[in-house]
Amino acid sequence: MDVYRQKKPVFINVIDEKISTILRGGFFSDERCHMGKKKFVFSPDGNIFLCDRIVYDGNPESPHCIGNVKTGIDNRKMTCKIDETDEPNHECLTCTVEKYCRHWCGCTNFHSTGYYNRVEAFLCAKEKIAIKIALHILETLEVDIPTTFSNHQNGSYDN
Ligand code: SF4
Numbered sequence: 294m295d296v297y298r299q300k301k302p303v304f305i306n307v308i309d310e311k312i313s314t315i316l317r318g319g320f321f322s323d324e325r326c327h328m329g330k331k332k333f334v335f336s337p338d339g340n341i342f343l344c345d346r347i348v349y350d351g352n353p354e355s356p357h358c359i360g361n362v363k364t365g366i367d368n369r370k371m372t373c374k375i376d377e378t379d380e381p382n383h384e385c386l387t388c389t390v391e392k393y394c395r396h397w398c399g400c401t402n403f404h405s406t407g408y409y410n411r412v413e414a415f416l417c418a419k420e421k422i423a424i425k426i427a428l429h430i431l432e433t434l435e436v437d438i439p440t441t442f443s444n445h446q447n448g449s450y451d452n
């Protein structure tokens with residue numbers, strides 16, 4: 294908090310990002326993951342993947358490959374790593390800070406839990422503490438938050 298009060302241009306991405314997200318009311322729908330719905334990635338040989346972070350070498354046998362531009366999309370593979378009984382995380386459904394949390398990144402979840410829709414405990418704890426600190430800063434600072442934060446992000450305190 295002293296960083297903001299003293300107008301020092303010190304950036305802590307994990308906190309700054311949460312303050313920015315809170316100030317605009319949470320992640321918008323279009324900001325959230327749309328892998329396999331609105332987002333598709335194509336390898337040079339035409340294989341279709343859910344996300345650029347899980348293309349690897351473009352292998353069509355990969356569980357993340359959902360088809361090919363010549364043969365179309367295999368709908369069965371689109372949900373191959375989603376457990377229908379647990380989608381999304383039950384804890385996230387009732388979480389009070391869900392709208393500020395990045396629990397929805399399917400490839401991050403896959404790499405840590407093996408499922409697109411299951412959040413790893415460390416990520417959950419990291420998101421919770423970052424959001425808690427950001428909320429505390431916003432509730433405690435006795436300044437014009439939008440202006441101060443905008444200046445902080447720009448590294449400018451001319452106002
Ligand atoms: S903080 Fe944890 S429980 Fe809450 S939405 Fe994020 S991952 Fe889910």
Ligand code: SF4
Binds near residue numbers: 346398
């Ligand atoms: S899985 Fe993560 S990186 Fe990939 S499209 Fe979804 S949010 Fe983006």
